[in-house]
Amino acid sequence: PPSIYRYTIETGESTLFRKTEVKIKTDDFVTEQVFFTSKDGTKVPMFLTYKKGMVRNGQNPVLMYGYGGFNIPITPGFSTSNAFFVEQGGIYVSVTLRGGSEYGEKWHKAGMLEKKQNVFDDFIGAAEHLIKEKYTNNQKIAIRGGSNGGLLVGAAMTQRPDLFKVALPAVGVLDMLRYHKFTVGWGWAVEYGNADSASHFPYLYKYSPYHNLKPGIDYPATLVTTADHDDRVVPAHSFKFASRLQEYNAGSNPMLIRIETNAGHGAGKPTSKQIEETTDIWSFVMYHLKMPFKEPVSTTPKKGF
Known part of the structure; x- marks a missing residue:
């Protein structure tokens, strides 16, 4: 959990000032790095976090997260929200997709412009590996990502709708032909390309x-x-995507959109709004992955006095 330290310049000593108290037994968690082979033969890693004693029986609920772009590294870190999912019996998976900087500029360039499809192939390949190795099955996988990661989720669910049970695209770039026409979207062309270019339009x-x-x-x-x-990725992306999704979907799964008011691109939300949004998201995920709520072990009231 996050901690704040007080540093004394005169002595060079650091002392704990405040530590976030988490009512979850994180000592029961295990994190491992697993490598799999992507579509083009590239070895791609992912980090899996789960409770000790997890059985690879093909029935574990999984939440896959990814970003894969703009030279941004996605490395392991602590999240109280994700810890809750693991506490409930889930496997949290962070995929080290091409497009980030985890393995240098070559790794970044392998997931940008005309090679952007590599990012989606990596994410899809990760899900296939988890199924193959009996961690889970396609009715137990949720995928999540925001901004460029929202694009990732949108691409994965449209390319392989059979592979996932739940999709959570957040503030996503979902219209790749017109994204550059709104607010600061023009600045992303160096990463994505520009549909006004005849050579970029096809991919x-x-x-x-x-x-x-x-x-x-x-x-x-x-x-x-x-x-x-949201003045970074305008909400029109999400509006039109959700509208068409509701029109085209042939199955019984719900196609919903949650629009936060007086808020922007994720950051700066008051705690109350963060709690409300997080509650809605986990309720949606757990319901559709058929995860019954389990009272956290460390917060279960003791019987008697």
Whole structure:
């Protein structure tokens, strides 16, 4: 859990000032790094966190998270929210996708511009590996990502709707043909390309989540999240994606959108709004992954006095 230390310049000593108290027995958690082979033969790692004693019986609920872009590294870190999912018996998976900087600029360039599909292939490959190795099955996998990670979720669920049970695209870039026409979107062209270019249009159109939704498909249960004042990735991306998803979906899974008011691109929300959004997301995930709520061991009231 996060801790704040007080540093004394005169003595060079650091002392604990405040530590976040988490009512979950995180000592029972295990994190391991697993490598799998992506579509083009590249070895890609992912970090799995789960409770000790997890059995690889193909029935474990899984939440996969990824970003894969803009030279941003996604490395292991602590999250109280994700710890809750693990406490409830889930496996939290963070995939080290190409497009980030985890293995240098070569790794970044392997997931940008015309090679962006590598990122989605890595994510899909991770899910296939988890199923193959009996961690889970396609009815027990939820996928989550925000911003560029929302694009990742949108692309994965439109390319392989059969592979996931739940999709959580947050403040995502979902229309790859017009993203550059809104607010600061033009600045992302160095990473994605620009659909106004004849050489860029074909590959952008090929994976653009909004343009690859098709009628008659049974899509995963989807909760799109956005905010009405997001001036980085305008909410129009989420609005139109959710609308078309609701129109085209042929199955019984719900296609929902949650629009936060007086909020932006994720950061700066008051604690109350963070709690409300987190509650909605985990309720949605646990319901569709068929995860009964378990009272955390460390907070179970003791009997008697």
